[in-house]
Amino acid sequence: MGKTSITEEDYLKSIHELTEYEGYATLSDISRLLGTLRQSAYDEINILLQKNLVTRIERGKYVLTEIGQKQANLFLRKHRIAEILLYKGLSLEWKKLDEQAMGIEHGMTEEIMERVCEKYGCERCPHGNPVPRGDGTVMEIDDFSMSQASPGKTYMISRIVYEESFILNFLSDNRIFPGTSIKCISLNKWSLDRGEVEFPPQVNPAVRLINV
Ligand SMILES: [Fe+2]
Secondary structure, eight states: OOOSOOOHHHHHHHHHHHHHHHSSBOHHHHHHHHTOOHHHHHHHHHHHHHTTSEEEEETTEEEEOHHHHHHHHHHHHHHHHHHHIIIIITOOOGGGHHHHHTTTGGGOOHHHHHHHHHHHOOSBOTTSOBOOOTTSOOOOOOOEEGGGOOTTOEEEEEEESSOOHHHHHHHHHTTOOTTOEEEEEETTEEEETTEEEEOOTTTGGGEEEEEO
16 A cells, blocks of 8 residues: 555544445454554554544444544545545546545645635545535435345446445446446346446445436
């Protein structure tokens, strides 16, 4: 990942994404996602538990508390606006945005964010996720997981909730983005304009759909 120091904000973002993806975050998933040692993730989780930003739902499974979620949202606001800037302003590749945004998101000031929003609009990031408001609240999106689709029905891709590189590469290589329409053949086989695509099992829980 090329990051030298991982901040509390990075941990909150990872726990948020993993919870969207599989319902909770584990230490091994957090350390894999952040490219850090399990021991470091363990130490940080204990700090987050003490600060009441994270809670344990079961042995080894963590989620954000209400305060933790609000704090994560404030950081996701910077992250998603940074992605918009890199995508619309600098035409960086869609699949690289999440990773590249990590280099600049911590330095996004209110002034820069305001300017980006004026120029490009900032309702959603290029992966379809809503940009939280300045007060830490976020627009609710009425979509559902790909694993809840019915065979034979056509849907539209709403967003990718887990912006992990294998998943983003797979989707981008198959030209599947927010707004793409896609028909369910079975839960691991989907049909696009260009033909049928086999989906690896880890992709479905990361993708949200809307009815068309
Ligand atoms: Fe994004």
